[in-house]
Amino acid sequence: MLTSLSIKNFALIEDVNLQLQDQFTIITGETGAGKSILLGALSLLLGKRADLSAIRSPEKKCVVEGVFQIENYHLQSLFENNDLDYEPQTIIRREILPSGKSRAFINDTPATLQKLSLLGNQLVDIHSQHETLFVGDVNYQFQVIDALANHKDLLQQYRKSYKNYQRLLQQLAKLKEEQREAAAAYDYNLFLLNELREAELKEGIQEELETQYQELNNVEELKENLSAAAHQLQQEEIGGIFNLQEVKNRLNALRNYGEQYQSLSERIESVLIEVEDMAVEIERLENKVEADPETLDFVNDKLQQLYNLQKKHHLDSEQELMQLQQELEEKVATSENAEEEISALTKKIEAAKKQTQQLAKSIYNNRKKVIPHFIKSVQEILTQVGMPDAQLKVDLKHTEDFSNNGADQMQWLLAANKGGNFNEMRKAASGGELSRITLAIKSILAKYSKLPTIIFDEIDTGVSGDIAQKMAVIMSHMGKEMQVLSITHLPQIAAKGNHHFKVYKETEGNTTKTNIVELKGDTRVEELAEMLGGKDKSASAIAHAKELLN
Template identity: 65%
Template sequence: MYIYPKIEENLLTNLSIKNFALIEDVSLQLQNDFTIITGETGAGKSILLGALSLIIGKRADITAVRNPEKKCVVEGLFKVSAYQLEAFFTKNDLDYEPDTIIRREILPSGKSRAFVNDTPVTLQKLSLLGNQLIDIHSQHETLSLGEVNYQFKVIDALANHKDNLIQFKEKLSVYKSLVHELEALKESQREAKAAYDYNLFLVTELREVDLKPGIQEDLEEKFKTLNNVEELKENLSASSFHLEQEEVGVLAVLREVKNNLSRLENFSESYKELYERVQSSLLELEDVSEEVARLESKMEDDPEELSLVNEKLQQLYNLQRKHDLESVEDLLALRNELEEKVSSSENAEEELKDLENKIEAAKKEALAIAQALYKARKKEIPNFIKMMEAILAQIGMPDAKLNIEILPQQEFNVHGIDKMNWLLAANKGGNFKEIKKAASGGELSRITLAVKSILAVYGKLPTIIFDEIDTGVSGDVAQKMGDIMLGMSAEMQVIAITHLPQIAAKGKQHLKVYKETQKNITTTNIEQLDAERRIMEIAEMLGGKEKSSSAIAHAKQLLN
């Protein structure tokens, strides 16, 4: 018998289902050992799995609601104190409770809601939590044995290198991102190279013009001045004449007014204020007169300067029209952009080399972790094969041999650098074939149970649910499969939906699913069987509804 190492207790203690499928209102108390669920075909055993799937994050189906005018509610109580989930609750802004309640509701409108300890959560968060609380093994999962991802999951659980897997995925993501960046850079440089000559011509053309903020306004003002010299000189000269004309000029008259008021300033403050105002005006006009004279003296007709300024302005206007821009600032922005493109082309080799060096470094980091993963898996495989063959021998496959090929590859994949393949020789002297091709349906069920029994221990799953994993087996093999599940239940909560009396008799708790019809309405109910009713249920599983004395005796024998 395979020995299951001790793990912490975590379990689903209560399950309440209301208005779901054929269930109107059911409340179950589940034990922390081996629970059996039986019932006739079509009684509704799969409904239980459907309800459980809701509280671990599966998508809801409005058609599963029994009465569309009422909401459907599925609620589970989980003991999680020993499962180190505090960090998960904190990270996801959830209230941590040792007795955690997960509730799922489907409203009449079709809207689905999920709650953890009365806090609303998304399905994604619920799924992350649910996957750490329950592992549901459905009948179709036997097909997973042939899937590469499943095979890696099993070996990685035994190798216990979760942190390395996380680090590898992070390093691989960095490596792939850099490779993608390199491809984009090469494409960009190909395009830049094709446009290099044209861009260089445009940059040179823009560099030849003295582009700086405000230059256009300065040139336009200078052009206006040079283009109107005669008019400016004429008006400046006339202004100077009227200001400075002897005896009758503005300044001469104002000086006379000033002299007159100077004789009155001592008579009162009013006269003094008038005098000071005239004095101030005189000073201002004298300054104006000097500025007019200065501007007039500078004013010269300069056709060459006018032509040069006009030429510069036309260059600016032409560039703006050419590039459909409105200002010198826009031209400056265009010049900077083109200079970057030209620089990118001119420094292409250096930039490519720098990125290639980064890629090589990232590849080395990812490869180092991938190689460590490969070595850990290769080391653990013989131990896994030994455990598998020992369990298979117990459940009717004594000659089955398992071979796991694992080889390092040149390219990375999501698991590292390994290629893995599980091969099985089901019978003595048989050839090794891919496991999904080498085993029958019943053998696949037994192999899956063996894998699950090991994975549940190393993966430390709190609750494992088997949905008719005994399909395709009977008799002594079924009894031994029951022993395997019973052994697992000594250290973890195991729930098995079964149609075999040999397995049903192994359970510590026995639930029966049945349908009844009242007033033309069919309802699925679930009851916990006491010792006497359990004998009758197993006898019925053995011999049919008549329950012969021999079937009852056989049922008692199985239970004992």
């Protein structure tokens, strides 16, 4: 429950510290006094986006801080899952700096608005003045029935399954589209692929073919120069080898005259061995070089094939051609294997659909079970608040169409008067009747939701007198299960509160600010008398106020 609310520099509030208690608390005040400001400040703690215009004094920061007693609400796992420090007395603080920057903290740990909202949804339910319209909204109706059915885990499983089913359907649609595109280009891609396959591409093929071409295209020059080189090395008496042998013999004769001569002798011997080896290699190459017009034509054709493919595809190397071939292989394979992939994916979709249908059916069965009890409970409460002839009907139909709420269609219908026709909730009920219906639903939900705090912002709109008093009794009973705060203009409701606060405006010089004070004893009697008869507070109004309190 919310035990204290501190507000500084927010709208008309300069500095307010509200100490709250359990059970049923009333907040009253004249129109425009600033009751809605309290809700605005509290909304900041629950994750609402900050508005720089809400800062009272632009030179100071706005600070809103709430203290929540949460040890009885089993929220430890929520804190752990969101990397927050759990404390039985949890403090949520929100700051709006003059620069417009907003900061949030949960137990002094910086927190995002998403985390504030996640935690806030477990702590406070604020019923705004306009929420009575939500009673006719189908999503709200599903939320109510699902809360009573108590199948939160089942709904999560269904939504996970439904999301997976949608994802698979999207995959199938994408695969079919790719298959259509691939089929349209299949013949052309296969033609291009076969051209590349014929080229027998491999790493370094172009350099290898170009080298081979140069050799075959210059046989005469190669043979002539190799023959001349071999002759120059091997001819007797004047050949290179003969002369090197003579040098070797001369230097060998000097080996014993020092290390430098021995070194020279060894070096010339190494050179001679290398030259003799070169002469053999030159002779081998000369014998190998032969004119081969057929091979030359073949190599030339292969090179031209490579050059033409590069030109055709605007590429610069065989590596890029190999990459293109790989891409074409994949495209052709997509076309050739598409039917198998579609068949496999279709089987997955059928299994996902079956699982989703089973979960949706379980949800439907749970809803069907709780609806009679829900209708009975609502009608009992409506009888208490002056709608004894009202009849509620909940039409629930199971379909084959999935949505985020399952596979059901649901409609709440109301016959507000005896013998009246059933119609949609919004059309069948007046504003005051919608307020009473909303209160009935909220009071039923309070037993199931286990929320620490609920705040009613003028839920009494459109009602008065005895009906207001009966609504107050219901809220008072709710206060025994949870902390209930009600902002009201009606003295019949205000008198039923266990605690009573008044919001008022005061002017100091040229400044107007909002304050709040707890009313007890005579001050509370005076406030009720003023609500009953105006500022004059006649003796009869005071007597009536005391009677209401008693």
